[in-house]
Amino acid sequence: MHIRIATRGSKLALWQAHHIAALLKDAGISTEIVTMETTGDKILDVTIAKIGSKGVFTEELEAALKNGKAEIAVHSAKDMPSELPAGFELIAFTRREKENDVLISEKDGVSMNSEITVGTSSTRRTALIKHYYPHCRIIPVRGNLQTRIRKMQEGLCDALLLAYAGIHRMEYDHLIKAHLAMDQFTPPVGQGSVTVEIHEGLPVEIKNAVRAAVNDTQTEYCLRAERAFLKKLEGGCSIPSFGYARWINEEIHMDAGLVSLDGKQLIRTSGKAAGAEAHQLGFRLATEVLEAGGDKILKDIKTNQL
Numbered sequence: 001m002h003i004r005i006a007t008r009g010s011k012l013a014l015w016q017a018h019h020i021a022a023l024l025k026d027a028g029i030s031t032e033i034v035t036m037e038t039t040g041d042k043i044l045d046v047t048i049a050k051i052g053s054k055g056v057f058t059e060e061l062e063a064a065l066k067n068g069k070a071e072i073a074v075h076s077a078k079d080m081p082s083e084l085p086a087g088f089e090l091i092a093f094t095r096r097e098k099e100n101d102v103l104i105s106e107k108d109g110v111s112m113n114s115e116i117t118v119g120t121s122s123t124r125r126t127a128l129i130k131h132y133y134p135h136c137r138i139i140p141v142r143g144n145l146q147t148r149i150r151k152m153q154e155g156l157c158d159a160l161l162l163a164y165a166g167i168h169r170m171e172y173d174h175l176i177k178a179h180l181a182m183d184q185f186t187p188p189v190g191q192g193s194v195t196v197e198i199h200e201g202l203p204v205e206i207k208n209a210v211r212a213a214v215n216d217t218q219t220e221y222c223l224r225a226e227r228a229f230l231k232k233l234e235g236g237c238s239i240p241s242f243g244y245a246r247w248i249n250e251e252i253h254m255d256a257g258l259v260s261l262d263g264k265q266l267i268r269t270s271g272k273a274a275g276a277e278a279h280q281l282g283f284r285l286a287t288e289v290l291e292a293g294g295d296k297i298l299k300d301i302k303t304n305q306l
């Protein structure tokens, strides 16, 4: 069996594609990596929330799957919209990297408790900084990881708030100043896991072989719960929501919530369920968040982003 892997061309995306290639190789499957540029890679001057999160990093890869130019596409699970276009599905989730966010900087004495300028373009991180550390100043910064770090080095900001997974994979661990607390900076849906997307036309024996080689069942239960939460909120990575599930004692334990863009309102909830109830758990927590005022927060955000 030979599998062509479609991926974006950034270093982090390539790391992810090679990670999947290695898992497939261990299962005796040969691979080839096909890189392509997406709309999201080309537009660097606008925040993702404004472009409209749906599909800007995925459309070109999906076209390749549909046209038979590749068998699978590889993405960070976090970057995948909660609802895929008709005919596409996520068939595997890798065992996760540590899921937390980190503060990175080259300067001494930098912490969330000091009056620093923090570069981020994530609505979740921005809103959580405003909520927990209102003395920090937030500077928008986009581009791939290497570009963001270069912008910080050029003086745009004192520090960056990023996912540990990306920092570790790109070998910037030496810049880490702090690991942020999970009960404040609760990770967004999908952070730390790499996922495989296919088009429904893919022969079932290829699908099954990829799933067997790549999927981590416990991670999948957690990710299915998280993604159900996001789906119910009708959001992608552009809304300031968080959803983090862990597998503990044969059950999914999940923390989730939503924060207003100004950081003033923060809604949290949590719950647990069996693996087979992943979707119901995600939907239930989302319903709780919506009913506790999340509905209003989302409406305000939609008006803001128009």
Ligand SMILES: NCc1[nH]cc(CCC(=O)O)c1CC(=O)O
Binding pocket: 076, 077, 078, 079, 161, 162, 163, 164, 165, 166, 190, 191, 192, 193, 237
């Ligand atoms: N939104 C960009 C993005 N997409 C995936 C990662 C790396 C972490 C991961 O794969 O979960 C990052 C960088 C970041 O948020 O710091």
